[in-house]
Amino acid sequence: MKNEEERKRNKGVSCSVAECAYHCGENACAARTVSVGPINARCCAETVCATFRPKSE
Numbered sequence: 001m002k003n004e005e006e007r008k009r010n011k012g013v014s015c016s017v018a019e020c021a022y023h024c025g026e027n028a029c030a031a032r033t034v035s036v037g038p039i040n041a042r043c044c045a046e047t048v049c050a051t052f053r054p055k056s057e
Contacts, residue, residue, distance in 0.1 A: 010034065021053040 008030040022031040035050040
């Protein structure tokens with residue numbers, strides 16, 4: 001299972017949101033692509049991961 005989890009990791013993304021369906025282990029994301037928005041954000045605090053999906057979904 002660990003090897004399978006390692007293959008799925010998006011090595012360019014660090015994520016600590018354990019309740020996201022794409023979260024796979026410590027600070028890891030398994031989403032193929034990641035979208036961040038909104039387009040009108042002016043600082044980090046105004047951004048969100050649009051790829052987020054609850055684990056229960």
